[in-house]
Amino acid sequence: xxxxxxxxxxxxxxxxxxxxxxxxxxxxxxxxxxxxxxxxxxxxxxxxxxxxxxxxxxxxxxxxxxxxxxxxxxxxxxxxxxxxxxxxxxxxxxxxxxxxxxxxxxxxxxxxxxxxxxxxxxxxx
Numbered sequence: 001x002x003x004x005x006x007x008x009x010x011x012x013x014x015x016x017x018x019x020x021x022x023x024x025x026x027x028x029x030x031x032x033x034x035x036x037x038x039x040x041x042x043x044x045x046x047x048x049x050x051x052x053x054x055x056x057x058x059x060x061x062x063x064x065x066x067x068x069x070x071x072x073x074x075x076x077x078x079x080x081x082x083x084x085x086x087x088x089x090x091x092x093x094x095x096x097x098x099x100x101x102x103x104x105x106x107x108x109x110x111x112x113x114x115x116x117x118x119x120x121x122x123x124x125x
Contacts, residue, residue: 001025001114005095008119011085015123019080021095021116029073032100035080036109037091037121044094048080049105058105063089085123092118 007019019035034049048069049058057069066085071078078095096112106112 001027001031001097001099003095003097003114003116005093005116005119008093008121010122010124013085013087013123013125015085016081016083017085017121019082019093019095019119019121021078021080023076023078023097023114025076027099028076028097030099030101031097031114032104032106033069033071033078034096034106034112035069035078035093036096037089037093038118039091042091044109046107046109047093049107050078051103051105052100053103056103056105058107060107082121085121087123087125090121090123092120094118 002024004022035047038044050069054071068081095116097114098112
Protein backbone atom coordinates (compact mmCIF):
# COMPACT_ATOMS: atom_id res chain seq x y z
CA UNK A 1 0.00 0.00 0.00
CA UNK A 2 1.30 3.44 -0.94
CA UNK A 3 -0.10 6.50 0.82
CA UNK A 4 -0.24 10.09 -0.41
CA UNK A 5 -1.25 12.79 2.06
CA UNK A 6 -2.53 16.20 0.97
CA UNK A 7 -4.57 19.15 2.14
CA UNK A 8 -2.16 20.89 4.46
CA UNK A 9 -1.59 24.62 4.43
CA UNK A 10 -1.52 27.84 6.41
CA UNK A 11 -4.62 28.76 8.40
CA UNK A 12 -5.44 31.21 11.17
CA UNK A 13 -6.26 30.01 14.65
CA UNK A 14 -9.88 28.95 14.85
CA UNK A 15 -9.94 27.92 11.21
CA UNK A 16 -10.40 24.54 9.59
CA UNK A 17 -8.56 22.23 7.21
CA UNK A 18 -9.34 18.81 5.80
CA UNK A 19 -6.48 16.44 5.15
CA UNK A 20 -6.80 13.58 2.72
CA UNK A 21 -4.75 10.43 2.38
CA UNK A 22 -5.14 8.53 -0.86
CA UNK A 23 -4.07 4.90 -0.87
CA UNK A 24 -3.09 2.65 -3.71
CA UNK A 25 -3.41 -1.10 -3.48
CA UNK A 26 -6.22 -3.58 -3.06
CA UNK A 27 -5.85 -4.00 0.70
CA UNK A 28 -6.95 -0.51 1.75
CA UNK A 29 -10.43 -1.65 2.71
CA UNK A 30 -8.95 -4.18 5.12
CA UNK A 31 -6.47 -1.73 6.64
CA UNK A 32 -6.72 0.22 9.86
CA UNK A 33 -5.60 3.79 9.25
CA UNK A 34 -4.17 6.53 11.42
CA UNK A 35 -2.98 10.11 11.43
CA UNK A 36 0.12 11.22 13.30
CA UNK A 37 1.91 14.54 13.52
CA UNK A 38 5.40 15.75 14.26
CA UNK A 39 6.35 19.25 15.26
CA UNK A 40 9.95 20.50 15.00
CA UNK A 41 12.09 19.10 17.78
CA UNK A 42 9.35 16.78 18.99
CA UNK A 43 8.58 13.11 18.59
CA UNK A 44 5.90 11.88 16.25
CA UNK A 45 2.60 11.72 18.11
CA UNK A 46 -0.71 10.01 17.58
CA UNK A 47 -3.65 12.08 16.38
CA UNK A 48 -6.46 9.77 15.28
CA UNK A 49 -7.21 6.25 14.09
CA UNK A 50 -10.06 4.50 12.28
CA UNK A 51 -10.87 0.82 11.86
CA UNK A 52 -11.10 -0.84 8.46
CA UNK A 53 -14.86 -0.40 8.30
CA UNK A 54 -14.92 3.10 9.75
CA UNK A 55 -17.11 1.99 12.63
CA UNK A 56 -14.45 2.51 15.30
CA UNK A 57 -12.36 5.62 15.82
CA UNK A 58 -9.93 6.91 18.42
CA UNK A 59 -8.42 10.30 19.14
CA UNK A 60 -5.64 11.88 21.13
CA UNK A 61 -6.93 13.95 24.03
CA UNK A 62 -5.41 17.08 22.50
CA UNK A 63 -7.66 16.88 19.42
CA UNK A 64 -10.78 15.18 20.77
CA UNK A 65 -13.88 17.16 19.93
CA UNK A 66 -12.07 19.22 17.28
CA UNK A 67 -10.79 16.64 14.78
CA UNK A 68 -12.76 13.92 12.99
CA UNK A 69 -11.27 10.97 11.14
CA UNK A 70 -13.27 9.20 8.46
CA UNK A 71 -12.73 7.00 5.44
CA UNK A 72 -14.27 6.20 2.10
CA UNK A 73 -13.25 2.70 1.07
CA UNK A 74 -14.78 3.14 -2.37
CA UNK A 75 -12.31 5.98 -2.96
CA UNK A 76 -9.40 4.40 -1.06
CA UNK A 77 -9.14 7.58 0.98
CA UNK A 78 -9.00 8.50 4.65
CA UNK A 79 -9.73 12.02 5.84
CA UNK A 80 -8.92 14.16 8.85
CA UNK A 81 -11.29 17.09 9.34
CA UNK A 82 -9.63 19.61 11.63
CA UNK A 83 -11.73 22.35 13.18
CA UNK A 84 -10.98 25.04 15.76
CA UNK A 85 -7.31 24.82 14.93
CA UNK A 86 -4.75 26.10 17.43
CA UNK A 87 -1.14 27.20 16.93
CA UNK A 88 -0.06 24.09 18.83
CA UNK A 89 -1.57 21.97 16.04
CA UNK A 90 1.24 23.17 13.77
CA UNK A 91 3.16 20.12 12.56
CA UNK A 92 3.79 17.82 9.64
CA UNK A 93 0.87 15.41 9.49
CA UNK A 94 1.39 11.83 8.36
CA UNK A 95 -1.11 9.15 7.46
CA UNK A 96 -0.33 5.52 8.19
CA UNK A 97 -1.89 2.14 7.61
CA UNK A 98 -1.67 -1.52 8.48
CA UNK A 99 -3.53 -4.62 7.39
CA UNK A 100 -5.84 -6.16 9.96
CA UNK A 101 -8.07 -9.19 10.27
CA UNK A 102 -10.51 -7.58 12.69
CA UNK A 103 -11.87 -4.16 13.58
CA UNK A 104 -9.10 -2.86 15.78
CA UNK A 105 -7.62 0.60 15.91
CA UNK A 106 -4.01 1.48 16.70
CA UNK A 107 -2.34 4.48 18.32
CA UNK A 108 1.39 3.69 18.32
CA UNK A 109 3.63 4.56 15.37
CA UNK A 110 5.34 1.17 15.59
CA UNK A 111 2.02 -0.59 14.98
CA UNK A 112 1.78 0.81 11.46
CA UNK A 113 3.51 -0.57 8.39
CA UNK A 114 2.69 1.93 5.65
CA UNK A 115 3.41 5.67 5.86
CA UNK A 116 2.66 8.64 3.65
CA UNK A 117 5.10 11.45 2.96
CA UNK A 118 3.52 14.05 5.26
CA UNK A 119 1.75 17.35 4.70
CA UNK A 120 2.56 20.57 6.53
CA UNK A 121 -0.10 22.25 8.65
CA UNK A 122 0.70 25.70 10.00
CA UNK A 123 -1.70 27.54 12.30
CA UNK A 124 -0.99 31.22 12.90
CA UNK A 125 -2.09 33.02 16.04
